[in-house]
Amino acid sequence: MDVLKSVGHYIKNTDLYLIVLSLLCTGYGMVLIYSATLNPVTWQDGSTRNLFVQGAAVVIGLGAFVIMSLIDLETMSGWWKIFVLGNIGLQMLLFTPLGIELNGQRAWLDLGVTSLQPGELGKLIFIFTLAAHISEIREHISEWRGLFVIGLHTLLMMGAVVISSGDTGMAIQYLMIAVIMLFAAGLSLKWLAIGGVLGIISVPVLWNFVLQGYQITRILVLFDPSIDPEVSRQTTYGKIAIGSGQISGQGLTQGTMTQMQRVPENQTDYIFSVAGEELGLIGCMLIILLLTLLILRLLYISYRASTSFSALLAVGVAGMFLFQTFMNIFMNVGLLPVMGLTLPFFSYGGTSVVTMYAALGIAAGVRMREKPSWLQ
16 A cells, blocks of 8 residues: 555656656657568568567666656765766776677667667766756856866767767767756856857868768768768658658558668668658657657746756756757758767667656656745
8 A cells, every 4th residue: 555655646746747748759659660660571570579679668768767756866966076977987888898889880888688878878967967067156157167167077078978989979969968058057148159159160170180981971961962872872761751751641651661661770860751751741740749848848847946956957858858859850851961869759779768768757856846836
């Protein structure tokens, strides 16, 4: 009875909107994954296993949601420097025998029964440490010294991700999460403008000394696919798939490009193209609607938070979802280069799904600890 009472108390106090919206997203995503991995010859090969893995990730993710919502991260915020070092160490594990290469990138840890992408888990740690760091120096956030140490914090983690895995797309996510959190913390627009100008000025340096050849090619083929037809194939076919679906789509499991596997790995980065081809504009708009509602709920939680640290936690999670959704969809329609960014809750991938649920758990914890309205 005590267990049932505790469960009932938790359900009463947690944010059910986050749970319902995330389950709707993952349910919809599993339907798309099923179609994307369905073998048109056997009509089952691949899909059953993928659905089992994704389903198991959802169950684990819900457990992570509950655990993270019950942890009062504010009590540990004073230890943020230790967590920064731990996060760097987590990324450096890719240099150990545990590090393995999947899909041409050494960005995974082999844990035996499963694999783990340190960059994904590291995003949550980064949101926590940056929220604590910003809260600690918030009064000086618009002074150059305060901004310098926050910038150093961000660049340190970006560097750890790039050096360990070469995953530039993941590093950009860390940067954009930091920008969104700084904006929410009240950073002067002057500094954001200066940062934008410096970013533009640094493009030649990045182009000539940082970006690797294949990354430059991915950018160039957006403007001229003939530069490398093989590299541009995924983007080109993805756009064709989305466009061919028109308003209502060709029908679930009936998409020509999807069922012929013309778009490589369309169950992960290009799951949006599956929705576009088979369910049309209606299917795509439903994805955008669900994720928009989820992000708005996270921003609402941030607005209602009882402390600046809690507010920044929720904003960081919202920023992660917003940037990743924006980048993935734009990547699918050919407006941005392929960067290996999954569509939250929809793309196939156990690490990504568990990370997303854990992130929502952090936000749910903020919601559970907010001040009653009469105290605000």
